[in-house]
Amino acid sequence: GSIHLSDYRPPAWRIPRVEIEFDLDADATEVTTRLRLEPDPAQPPAPLELDGEDLELLAIRVDGVELPPESYVLGERGLRIPDLDGACTLETRVRIRPSANTRLEGLYASRGALFTQCEAEGFRRIAFMLDRPDVMPVWDIVLRADRARYPVLLANGNPVGGGELPDGRHLARWHNPHATPPYLFAVVAGDFGCVQSEIVAADGRNVRLAVWAAHADVPRCRYALGAVERALRWDERRFGRVYDLDVFNVVAAQDFTMGAMENKGLNIFNARYVLADEETATDADYLGIESVIGHEYFHNWSGNRVTLRDWFQLSLKEGLTVFRDQEFTADLHSRAVKRIEDVRLLRARQFAEDAGSLAHPVRPPSYREINNFYTLTIYEKGAEIVRMLYTLLGEATFRAGMDLYFARNDGRAATVEDFLAAHAEASGRDLSQFARWYAQAGTPEIRIRDDYDAATGTYTLEIAQRTPPTPGQPDKHPLHMPLRFALYDEAGRRLRTAPRGAGGADQVELVATRHRLRFHGLSARPLPAFNQGFAAPVKLDFPYSPAQLGRLARCERDPFNRWDALQRLATGVLLERFEAHVEAQDGLSAALGALLDDPAQDPAFVAECLVLPDFDTLAESVQAIDVDSLLAARETLLDQLAFEHAERLRARYHALADAAAGGLDGAAMGARRLRNLCLALLTRLDREAALAQAQFEGARSMTDRLGALRCLVEADAQGRHAAMEAFAARHAGDDLVTDKWIALVAMRPDAGAQAEVRALLGSSHWTPTNPNRVRAVLGSFARANPTAFHAADGSGYALLAEQLPGLDAINPQVAARLLGAFESWRRLAGPRRERVRETLDGLQGRFASSDCRDLLARLLG
Ligand code: BAL
Ligand code: ZN
Incomplete structure (x- = not known):
């Protein structure tokens, strides 16, 4: 069944303290948990219902006394104790099987080590618990394990002791003094080495930073350690956020479903976002590592110190933290290039999601499986909403709002309303209409038309906004957003038409369906430019001529918009949208030629301009997706540009x-x-x-x-x-580099790639329990090889679909993510749409997990 935001109720029981002890072993781990339980006097009394899945209950005691079997009910989803009498300590002892855990949720074994992943609902696979983010105990954690096999024992918080045990075992104690929900719980045990450094935080606290990996990989951890230091310093400087424990540990795991996880004081990372050296990592890998290290580190405040009331608020931590990591990268590297890359991702993937069968608001009103909401909409569109707030309020006021949000909600489980309330109070602004961004799905379209009256020197912009219907939301309301703009004269000079706004661009706020802007005293029709820095995440419809776009690409002050003018020109050429097609193509070619010739231009920026809109972005710009013509147009234009x-x-x-x-x-x-x-x-x-x-x-x-x-x-x-x-x-034995090699095979833009992917699936390279490998083979194929995936006979769809039920039985989250590759199927033109429908129909009844069942129902719904 579905869970609804409107049904939220605070827990009837509070859990201020948890003591949890592990007797770690890959095949059978025993977990003893003591929950301090207190009825919340503010809530109506209710029986205690603890979450728990795949747990073998060995013992259960209340205040040290064994509970008779008739006093509790053990079910598939948890443990119910109807007659608990007020505050008490509940002790459970359970057995779990890490080496059989291929879902990689809860405690699992990977290459001789043990790791946890608890977000969103993995803790219930470790112990009986109120597994929800608004339950925030202080934690004492004891780890016992064989010393030879697991010499390193890590958990949340600070290390507070340890020692030897009989039979070659040892123990480590950890204390996490911060109120922390179970989704941020973490344990790591294994034979690791580390690189480390000591720093003094802004409040004078000594902090030991360490990055851990398998011994052979330790030399490849240096860059990640440096990134941790840069992230810590940046958050002190830019947001005034100081680290709050004695240690900060990062551990690299080769088998990991997500990119990384922000567990309190013990971040666990997919190895691909930690390990790097010259021999194995590309520049993009280095930048990716720094950005993900930053992201997880920044969660320590935006997510951990201030956490979520419920999972509907997921973007409250993810959108905000993506905004923070984007700013981190922008401050440390090229702001323009960072913005261009983020917008590329947004347009190619988030806009597609927002226009497809899986579209949902940044705060969904209901869900069947929360794992399916770790989406580009929650993350990237969520970050765009925070960026709009930043643009609307300006740097200083936004910072004041952030300070207030952190101060007021520290140690609390917060909501989107709490976030907006802090910014409303700090700015004195009414943000109630702005809040619609969280509730309304779909990418807004801004249509602008202009008129110049030479007799009066008046220039008029007519601005209209609309948001298209999305599943379950046929009618949309106008949104509150900033619209930045600039006007240029014939000579490319910026016209001073209005008070300067943030960032040097003029800015108005759109709140209504229609606005009119009037400018007086203009001696000629100006050239307008809009949405500098892509401050609002919208589609802009303005009837630029190719010549105007060529001029904009030269005179616009905002580098993002210079790039965007060329993208717009290229899109128009590729989709044959200009009447003067040849002139448009000449203009594009001349502009790119001039950029290549100009030694004063940043080569990274020139490179961004040379990258044409990709297949996904083009597909998102048309009503019906004609795969063959989009691919052919791109190839032809690239060949011509190369020739010229x-x-x-x-x-x-x-x-x-x-x-x-x-x-x-x-x-x-x-x-x-x-x-x-x-x-x-x-x-x-x-x-x-x-x-x-x-x-x-x-x-x-x-x-x-x-x-x-x-x-x-x-x-x-x-x-x-x-x-x-x-x-x-050269790279045999290095899984991360082998993934790159495999991705090249799977992405080769040729129908023949299918056979090579099938060959990979039958080779020793195919390890379906390793998420990175699955993504390298099938993710690259389905998401980054439109030529082979969209083969007209549907064979590419069939190839993916054949694998999904088996993958679902291993790791539902990975399988569901791949299934999402069909999200835009309803807009496919020609027989492809029917081929996908047959493929999806054939998958009905073949999935065991709620993840894939929910996604399939939404795709077909
Ligand atoms: N919280 C899941 C991984 C991330 O977004 O940081
Ligand atoms: Zn995150």
């Missing part, structure tokens, strides 16, 4: 060689990025792919080696097989 600019691409490629040989500074990374893009375009002209072959052989970084290899694979160059074999041999 061959000389400058080659020149730029060689000129950037020295800069690209540098280390991990922004200049070297930008040079490598542009250089690899030049290489990709040049390889289109030369099926021998000599340049790519040479780069592959001489590469000194993973970025360059993988970049060249991708060119060889995509061009189906003669040397591709030999290069793939050489790469595989």
